[in-house]
């Protein structure tokens with residue numbers, strides 16, 4: 001695999017000239033993050049003439065991300081705002097005739113559905129909801145909209161408490177928890193028990209009609225082309241919480257409310273969509289094997305569920321975000337291939353082609369995959385276009401004629417013109433343990449000169465079933481701008497290569513993924529410009545697992561920052577927010593039945609070897625890899641007399657990069673720790 005590519009790339013890399021810095025430009029610095037602008041969720045009109053997209057910006061005074069809707073024609077003219085201000089406007093959807101858009105906004109204080117008439121600009125909120133709407137879907141005739149909201153269930157009452165005397169100041173009280181999911185990373189408060197339901201509302205407003213019932217979650221609603229019924233997914237078994245990953249597809253007749261279950265195989269059945277000719281249902285998913293990673297495939301079947309066929313056999317990469325082509329003969333889909341996020345088109349016989357590459361996200365953190373697209377009836381499409389050198393912009397193209405993909409926006413032109421950035425170079429390295437080849441990237445500092453010696457940071461991704469790629473990453477650019485060579489890779493377990501590569505670490509994590517990381521370090525060190533006394537290691541979440549595992553195996557790193565790690569799988573599955581999934585899919589037994597299985601792959605089992613000065617870094621409200629994981633490692637290191645510190649980031653969930661100031665803190669503490677050693 002990839003031998004030829006290595007031969008081509010390595011000499012190219014070795015021959016690369018010094019990176020010249022422009023004296024007129026300054027290096028990318030912490031506060032520059034607030035100047036970045038990102039394009040997201042581009043929605044092309046049904047006639048392909050206009051694109052509405054969501055523009056992300058950051059406010060340095062409130063430290064918040066705000067979003068507005070902008071409009072631009074397919075030719076790139078007439079670029080103008082639809083909304084303005086420092087609030088949240090998002091999820092735009094065109095009505096089928098292109099005369100209106102629906103979107104959600106918090107401009108009235110709480111999130112509501114809005115409709116805008118495109119010719120006059122008249123805009124109105126059409127809901128008065130007490131909970132945030134999502135998944136807006138126009139009916140085919142444009143008269144109605146579907147949406148979902150989370151409705152709280154009745155809360156338990158265990159104690160009959162006396163009321164405090166008039167004027168008394170008692171403490172707050174108690175939080176009563178009796179549901180399986182009582183915390184979710186990103187929500188700082190304890191969760192109320194709630195269920196997602198589908199609603200229907202007239203596109204001109206009025207009282208919404210609740211279509212679904214019961215204590216079950218209902219997701220991904222979509223219309224049948226005749227408007228008479230809808231599809232959605234739900235796990236109505238009554239045991240969805242403890243037995244996750246098992247959503248089935250249902251069809252509901254809108255008039256009668258009658259519901260038919262269409263699928264029955266155990267496993268996730270995601271995003272069902274009926275073909276425009278009404279003949280087929282397409283969905284993404286798999287038949288559950290109860291393992292940490294399984295490939296998400298694309299299936300089609302008849303409307304009644306018969307003649308089920310997997311059509312993505314040739315792809316061997318996860319399929320997401322499917323959209324039927326207008327002629328019902330193919331589907332557009334998103335996938336990641338070798339660390340590159342792409343838009344594809346697949347015919348019903350399984351033949352597929354890449355329509356566009358380098359899709360980008362609006363993340364200011366690390367270089368994870370993702371991206372968004374939409375396609376008009378005539379094959380014109382809009383994508384969020386990424387690049388290693390700038391934030392995500394808007395681009396358009398046409399399928400199947402394959403007109404050149406044209407970047408329409410340049411929101412960051414002045415930024416990129418005034419900044420010296422690090423340069424990203426790809427490499428592949430042979431695994432030292434088997435036949436896999438490991439893909440990675442080197443981000444060199446703006447003034448890089450290969451005849452000099454540089455400190456190097458190995459930065460490791462989490463998931464573990466995700467991928468990094470040559471994408472714009474403010475987090476790692478900040479490290480490069482401070483003079484570090486930053487190396488990041490996709491060790492085995494990463495997605496976007498093959499099922500064999502991603503599933504290698506099923507119930508086997510960490511394992512040879514550690515060797516892959518060390519092979520990448522050896523490769524870059526051998527290039528001759530790394531000061532081996534200044535090798536550093538960091539990584540977050542799954543990357544926290546692998547960085548703490550690494551310092552238990554080797555003392556080659558001068559210092560480590562283990563960010564939001566899992567240190568002890570036993571405690572992790574009993575404290576993490578998604579514990580039913582982790583316990584059932586990442587391990588074969590519960591921890592009390594087989595503690596050995598948990599301990600042997602826990603970084604805490606290697607802490608007795610660690611001599612590397614180590615900082616732990618975690619968000620104070622991280623409910624995915626809870627603070628107690630970092631504490632265990634910190635306390636063990638202290639007991640052993642190893643240099644250690646622990647940084648708890650205030651007001652932060654697992655997604656430290658979701659607030660600019662917290663991302664800045666994360667990088668500054670990492671670099672501060674490395675500078676000490």
Ligand SMILES: CC(=O)N[C@@H](C)C(=O)N[C@@H](C)C(=O)O
Nearest residue numbers: 462463464540541542543624
């Ligand atoms: C499935 C999941 O949430 N895994 C976490 C342990 C993780 O590694 N998250 C990654 C994506 C991160 O970088 O936060």
